[in-house]
Amino acid sequence: MPDETPGELRAWQEKLRTQFPIVTAHPDLAYLDSAATSQKPRAVLEAVGTYLTTSNANAGRGTYPWANRTTELVERTRRRIKEFLGDPRPEHSAVHFTSGTTEGLRTVARDWLVPYLEDGDEILVPFTDHRANLDPWLEAQRLLAERGTDVRVRALPVQEASGEYDHRALAAVTGPRTRFVAATHVHHVYGGDMNVHRLRAAVGPDVPICLDAAQSVGHLPVRVDDPALDVDFVVFSGHKAMALPGTGAVWARNTRGPALRPGGWQGTPNTVGIVSLLAALDWLQEADPARIDRHVTRLATRLTDRLGRLEAYDVRGCPASLTADSALPEAQRRHGIVTFRHRDIPADDLGFILYRHGFMVRADTLCQAGADEDGGSVRVSLHVHNTEEEIDRLLAVLDSLE
DSSP states (O other): OTTOOHHHHHHHHHHHHTTOHHHHTOTTOEEOBTTTOOOOOHHHHHHHHHHHHHOOOOSSSOOSHHHHHHHHHHHHHHHHHHHHTTOSOTTTOEEEEESSHHHHHHHIIIIIIHHHOOTTOEEEEOSSSBGGGTHHHHHHHHHHHHTTOOOEEEEOOBOTTTOOBOGGGGGGTOOTTEEEEEEESBOTTTOOBOOHHHHHHHHOTTSOEEEEOTTTTTTSOOOTTSGGGOOSEEEEEGGGTTSOTTOEEEEEOOSSSSOOOOOSOOOSOOHHHHHHHHHHHHHHHHHOHHHHHHHHHHHHHHHHHHHTTOTTEEEOSOGGGSSTTOSSOGGGSOOSEEEEEESSSOHHHHHHHHHHTTEEOEEEOTTBTTOOTTOOEEEEEOOTTOOHHHHHHHHHHHHHTO
């Protein structure tokens, strides 16, 4: 609904906000840490309660009705993930459940990438994104080295000011031995879309790309049938997409390289978490991820526009996204994540100050690879339950600390 009025968007948002029991139970608090974990709508909580009180059983290990229903719920969630991601060839793809993005990326690294690479191959990975999207690839390099296979790990070039991948420098780090690329969809610190389509253009049509979608699935539309998102793996965490903690998934396209077949005995799946993920995806689909993204992008623009005028603060990320009248297209604005530093107050102290005023934010190094352990930042991350009033209250407190 691109032509919706501000009043229509506000009415839609207010209706959804009432569906978060923890939010409505604490009207004096503003939860601004959705990039760390999302709050859960009532539909997810009720789905979990119904499952646990009516048909809780193991999956794939019994023939009685409760076990059969659990097995079907697990398989239905696999199908739902493919639908949610716009999978154009679901008969060829696969979905593997994990505990979250970190385990999912490590699964791709150990069970798919290590057998795939050969001596002299090169891989291209991010060195300034979340550590979960760097450490597994370095581990894969070590495992291969132990077998006598020499693989070079090269860093994705980034633009220092914005943190985005530097597409102009990609040609210098790609070549005929580039066999794999790991990338991030939305940066967990800077909040920007990392323009994965430029990576595909640089490496060509045959190189597999693995996408860390922890900050995009559940926050904005993620469609693998979109030519701009021609990736081979989408890895995400359920707990950031309104499902329970300990739940995540790897979607594998299975058209470039071998099919993903996680090694080892899989054991009992997190059936409760999978049930919550199914309910969360249904809720998100009905709420409309595109509309959610428009709402949180407007809030983030409101925050960055005014925060950029306060001399005591340095806002991290693309400077061009700091004003509401920026020439950047809306898709390139901050997707609900705004990270900043006070020039005199340490990040952890600022985090405590904000909580005393009713704001829950993240305040540390944000698990960013290569980040200065002695430094830190304050991150505000938004979702559909957040409001303009919360942003204005936050700005009033930050202004008072100038």
